[in-house]
Amino acid sequence: MASVIPVITPQNPRPYQVELLASAIAGNLIAHLPTGSGKTWVGAQLLLCYAQVFGKTPDRPQRVGVFLVPKLPLVRQQAVAVRQQTGLRVGTYSSKGRFDMWSAERWATELTTQDVAVCTPQTLLDALRHGLMRMEDLTVLVFDECHHVVGNDVYNCIMREFYAVWDIGTQGPIKPRILGLTASPLKRVSDSTESAEKCAAALAAVERTYDAPLGRLSRAAADAVEAVAVRPEEVTLLYEPSALARSLAAASVNDGGANAAALSDAEDLLATYGAFFLDRHGAVEGAAGSPPPRVTTHVAGGAFRSAVDRTVAYVVGVLGRLAGQLWADHLGAADATAAYAAEPDVTPKAATVRSALAIEFDRLGVAPPEGAGGAADAATAGVLVFVARRVTAWALAALLTAVATPADARIRVGYVVGHRGGGGGRRGGSGAVTADMSATAQRRTLDALRCGDLTTVVATSVLAEGVDARVGTVLLADGAPSPTAYVQMRGRARDRRARLVWLVPSPDEPSGEGVPGRTVATSIALAHQGAAMMERVPASEARRRGVGGAGASTAANRGGGHAPDLETAMAGMAIASDDGYGSTPDVGVSGPLPPPVPTVFSATTRARVNAHSSLCLLSRYTASLLSAAAARAGGQPPKPIWVVGPVDPSGPRSQAPFTATVMLPAAAAVRFGTCVTAPTAKGAKRLAALDACRRLYAAGALDEWMLPRDGYRAGLLPWHRG
Structure with missing residues (x-):
């Protein structure tokens, strides 16, 4: 060459x-x-x-x-x-x-x-x-x-x-x-x-x-x-949490079951955004055995998709059946209805967000849609609001839209969440929140923010890294979970007038979430110290x-x-x-090799499936078993049946080591996969799936690329579209 x-x-x-x-x-x-x-x-x-x-x-x-x-x-x-x-x-x-x-x-x-x-x-x-x-x-x-x-x-x-x-x-x-x-x-x-x-x-x-x-x-x-x-200027805004928020924080509803994540999300919704999402009197009546309260989402003209409507309704509805008893216990049974009715539609936290937006728009020179100057400064005049939960992003965007007055014409708000549901936990999403936001919807919202059609976007951490949002202000409504997240979120504001706004409750008390006993002010100080250490x-x-x-x-x-x-x-x-690509000699591996991972390997294509990818491949294979006719009729793919437990059945269920067996549907080329022993339940499940994949490959059900041999029909089935 x-x-x-x-x-x-x-x-x-x-x-x-x-x-x-x-x-x-x-x-x-x-x-x-x-x-x-x-x-x-x-x-x-x-x-x-x-x-x-x-x-x-x-x-x-x-x-x-x-x-x-x-x-x-x-x-x-x-x-x-x-x-x-x-x-x-x-x-x-x-x-x-x-x-x-x-x-x-x-x-x-x-x-x-x-x-x-x-x-x-x-x-x-x-x-x-x-x-x-x-x-x-x-x-x-x-x-x-x-x-x-x-x-x-x-x-x-x-x-x-x-x-x-x-x-x-x-x-x-x-x-x-x-x-x-x-x-x-x-x-x-x-x-x-x-x-x-x-x-x-x-x-x-x-x-x-x-x-x-x-x-x-x-x-x-x-x-x-x-x-x-x-280096954005940093500002702290204080707000007084409502009595309802303090009561919920003290009680921390959790039924310990499958609804725990939904209850946690609903608790956050009600504490932060109050009666806006829940029929006031229905919640208190629900404690006495009345039907679950009616959910009211004040959203005009299809701002939410139907899937999001159903998700918000479900999440809030779950807590609605327990909320009346909770508030009756902590606000006083005799005065519960009156105390609840006294809660404003816009809670202090949401009102502080609204005020902060107005202040920032004045500082950045954002004009109403019909005024002059809005489009000229669109590249750096927007505000990006970060929240911890997916459902909170939807809620805050809906609330700001619903309570807007003619004086709030500059607040043109959208939201961005991840394209698939996360696991449980405060920042990872909720198992109850299953509605996705497509890549197209994410792109349209970001484009609207960049060109000035929107002036505010409420987002989860999906926009925290790498995204050129072209905003002048970043507002952290729920703080930053770590110094790394703080550095990344702060970096979305890239204008010379950039400002980072922290929302802090006053008095600042431990929230009961994240690190026990840590206040928001402490988290801010630790974020600064951690960021300085990373530099x-x-x-x-x-x-x-x-x-x-x-x-x-x-x-x-x-x-x-x-x-x-x-x-x-x-x-x-x-x-x-000159000697051609790949001529550099003496290339070795630095440091020790990683520990070997059990793998099924194809010598012809060098395709492989290991314990980490076996679950996904097994799910894909079982999905391919559904006939085209059944798929057109709306049928669902068959699912494998799992049996996971300790090797010693007489001991506690959490006692290691673990064993696992997976039973495949009747139409599968093989019927089971097993794992004799593994140190964790998750590891046993993965190894059982890998054993099933090994058997499927030996039986010819997986081709040389470690894919279902029936071709790529699964890509045409309804649950794979979009």
Whole structure:
């Protein structure tokens, strides 16, 4: 191959961007920069350089660079940025497009037409596991928000299952170039009690996982970062919690059963937004045995979809049957109805949010729709409100819309929540909240905020990372769960007039949620201290190591943490291309190999299913058993039956070790899978599913790509549409 010196696009990059790009060309790298400072440019230019030098060849037409983003709203945003900054052909891939239903032939055809694939990590992991894409065909792997690499996170699975176990004999002598991008290199710095030594050890673990050191900047480049970094002004607004909120917080309703998550969400709804979502007198009457209260959602013209209406009705309705007794106990039985009736439609917290929006619109110069100036400042005049719960996002958006007066014409509000229901817990969503928000709906809401059609968006953490919301103010209605979340949420405000507003109850008492005994004010202080530690520790570690960064990674694949200049790095890349892609010798795995994971492997396609992916594959196989006629008639796919328990049946149900058996539907090629023993119930269930997959593969029910052999009919069934 003739030497080709890559050419970056004709822009005006900042000094630190050029230094980081040179370092990334020289070897694997983790780029740590503040939000809004241009990390995406570094990743886009690295993809361009590799496309120019190690592009497609007749024998490798599927060679592509990959840009991974952790959230669905980021797929389109980053694809547009890479396409505009490089001119490359960019494809987008996520759960929205049902790419997990594509055949190997269709994937091969698609990859020959693209230079870069921007996708969610699960999409890439599924394609790699099923042999539909191969790691050796990936020239560059850019991990956006690369701090998501702990435990069984998908980023970690990709590196552990396909990068750390590289086989030089079958995959070639060189691995893909790795570039991590993040504003908060550590995900689990919970508070200031974490010592600097623990943070340094966690940072070293991240570097080992990515086989990459943290990038080191020169003094001039570091000064340039500080010059462009946006540090929002922080303001605290106090509000007086209502008597109803205090009563609910003291009682903390929980029936201990399947309705626990719904009760928790409903309790938060009623305490925060009061009578707006519940018929006042019906709740108190419900305590005496009357029918459940009527739910009233004051929403005009279909602002909620019907699925959201049903979800809110269910969540509030569950608590309605218990609320009367709760309030009677804590407000006094004789005065319960009167006390309830005295609650305002707009609680103090919601009223404070409303007042804060008015203050910020005055500060940012937002005009009513018919006035002048609103559109001109739309790029930075909006407000992004973060809340902890999905149902709260819907509720607050509906309330602000319903109680708006002519004086509130500037409050044009929408909401954004995740595209699928989360698990239980305060911040992870509720099992009762099952309505999804599609990627299209998320995009339309964000576009409306960016162009000024909306001035306020209420969102969960789905918009906390990476999203260029173009707002001037971020309001944290429920605080920040961690220093990492604080750094990311704060970074959504990128204007020089940016402001971060904290809502704090007064007096600030322990909420009973999160860390016991911790007040909101304490959480704010710990968020500040944790964020400062995340900046201080990486900088001190980079200075201590000097040129070359940590010595954990292999020299041939990593290079150093710092390169002298961009021209030298590009010239070195061109020289390496003379011997053809994959010529770099001596590539090994840094650090110890991860522990082996039980796997069913296809030697022909190198597809695999392991204990972590077996449950999903088994569910997909059983779904494929439903006939086309039954699917058209609205039938539901059959489900496997699980028996999980301790090995010793005479002992407690929670006593390890555990055993598991899965019984498959009658139409399945095999009838069961078993796990003799495992240290956890979840592990036993996974291993039983893996045993069932092994039996299905041996029986020919799974093909060489570890997919149901009946083709991809499941992709056409009703529950897979949309």
